[in-house]
Amino acid sequence: MPSSEFQLIEHHFSRLGATREDVLLGVGDDCALLQVPPGKVLAVSLDTLVEGVHFLPGVDPEALGHKALAVNLSDLAAMGAEPAWATLALTLPRIDEAWIEAFCRGFAQLANRYRVQLVGGDTTRGPRAISVQVHGFVEAGQALRRDGAGIGDLVYVSGTLGDAGLALRAAAGEYDPGPHLIDIQLRLDRPQPRVEQALALRHLASAAIDLSDGLLADLGHICQRSGCGARLELPSIPLSPALDQFIRERGDWGVPLASGDDYELCLVVPRDRQAEFERVAAGLETPLRRVGEIEAEPGIRCFDAAGNPLRVGRGGYDHFGQA
Amino acid sequence: MPSSEFQLIEHHFSRLGATREDVLLGVGDDCALLQVPPGKVLAVSLDTLVEGVHFLPGVDPEALGHKALAVNLSDLAAMGAEPAWATLALTLPRIDEAWIEAFCRGFAQLANRYRVQLVGGDTTRGPRAISVQVHGFVEAGQALRRDGAGIGDLVYVSGTLGDAGLALRAAAGEYDPGPHLIDIQLRLDRPQPRVEQALALRHLASAAIDLSDGLLADLGHICQRSGCGARLELPSIPLSPALDQFIRERGDWGVPLASGDDYELCLVVPRDRQAEFERVAAGLETPLRRVGEIEAEPGIRCFDAAGNPLRVGRGGYDHFGQA
Secondary structure (H helix, E strand, O other): OOOOHHHHHHHHHOOOEOOOOOEEEOOOOOOEEEOOOOOOEEEEEEEEEEEOOOEOOOOOHHHHHHHHHHHHHHHHHHOOOEEEEEEEEEEEOOOOHHHHHHHHHHHHHHHHHOOOEEEEEEEEEOOOEEEEEEEEEEOHHHOOOHHHOOOOOEEEEEOOOOHHHHHHHHHOOOOOOHHHHHHHHHHHHOOOOOHHHHHHHHHHOOEEEEOOOOHHHHHHHHHHHHOOEEEEEHHHOOOOHHHHHHHHHHOOOHHHHHOOOOOOEEEEEOHHHHHHHHHHHHOOOOOEEEEEEEEOOOEEEEEOOOOOEEOOOOOOOOOOOOO | OOOOHHHHHHHHHOOOEOOOOOEEEOEOEOOEEEOOOOOOEEEEEEEEEEEOOOEOOOOOHHHHHHHHHHHHHHHHHHOOOEEEEEEEEEEEOOOOHHHHHHHHHHHHHHHHHOOOEEEEEEEEEOOOEEEEEEEEEEOHHHOOOOOOOOOOOEEEEEOOOOHHHHHHHHHOOOOOOHHHHHHHHHHHHOOOOOHHHHHHHHHHOOEEEEOOOOHHHHHHHHHHHHOOEEEEEHHHOOOOHHHHHHHHHHOOOHHHHHOOOOOOEEEEEOHHHHHHHHHHHHOOOOOEEEEEEEEOOOEEEEEOOOOOEEOOOOOOOOOOOOO
């Protein structure tokens, strides 16, 4: 059993995920040496998960390994970038072989699916936290930035919204989802990055973001960077059976629109590409749904089935704002 | 004053360090978009600093900002790579404007010196920790790996060894360095990455590593990866006046050879390049000194002035081993 940091790193991290030819040197030297394909630019993103803030102390380490990579792959997807490499900064209070093995299993399963190789890591002692950085490729002209939305463009989201947020409410004892609990818990614990959707649709979108902070906040980022606003048609928001029941019982649109952790894609599409976009999207495993439209007036406005404006609570998850 | 995570990131991190033309998109989107020069490979490395493990709670945040970047630039130097970009995962118990400003000041000063641009960041709430990843460029054939040392090659180190370790002893009340305290404290708080030295000498070395865990442990990594051993001549180890006095008083070679945090370079040089290496090295600001030689027999052997073998304590700093 490894007893030192060096052995721990060597043992677990030296062969995690796919084996890629563009990795000239992986884990184990001062740096990794990596080859970006000619004509592509490098897209990088990082996300940190802290125990007690982003996950509970007792959480399944295999799910955590999955989620730590998934939330980062979601950022690459939102940029229209193809995943390639990951690095991992892992801080642990002590060496726990079983915990680390399970964490690596969850990480590796998702990494293998998207041909991601772990190329660097740093393991330190301290309060449990996980910081993953992902690296992907995209042609400069095909990158999906936040600042490309134009007035009149249509707003689409993938999957269903609010399931992870409802799972958090259920965990806090604020709502009983009944038999839907397993489904929404899975959405919270094992978010699926929408990589295939992004790669299939990136040439048709004008802007994109992934929904980590809730649609209101994240679409708000697109609007802010693009100098515009948006309207959302609440009856069009895609809801799971669990959320559909919750909205019928409670009428609280804050959960699907202002909860974090969905990791669905929000894509903005010019009208002249609508038909082509919807044709390609219809062939994908996870559907995308049109939920609104970009407008000139700043801010996000929500409308109910009768066309009446509806005020929806808080503006999304904020790590410090909720402290 | 920023009150939310989004504003905090925008305010402090959007213009930190140099402004580089190869950064197509920096902080503020889902990913940064970066351009690696044609013909170069990307070198990446990351290091995490945790409060209470790598730094004390009351440490000067400006020095910490410097050190968090410096220890990473030291890894790029050890690879012979030219620094380019950095990302920062910052976990803080609360928003403290003055602390963040001072941290950014220390980070930016060093970043500007080496033309490093901050291209991505994630700020989270939790126990204070800093994880920096650096990205640099090197021609594939010029990278200084750990596995290139050959039998008979000479071992060089830059600067002086053990000052940071002695500062830790002084802080623990185990030793009084007298008037040398300021000098050794500066070595601990503000390590200088040996970037210029590495770039000037990389074409002459067969292997390299930076001294983060102590010469015995780090040269041990080179030997392990290169399938060899080494001998060290203790009288040749470069010592500051503080260390010279400490060795005369205590005779404890564990401090210069097995303390962490020096961040000097250890370069291994084939004999047929010795003359050229020493000629180039002599023109550099921080000198390098020959301290030993690569041998076939595994392990590191130390010899005193009389040529007698000397056993030197523990094998270097280990985050978990010392827990």
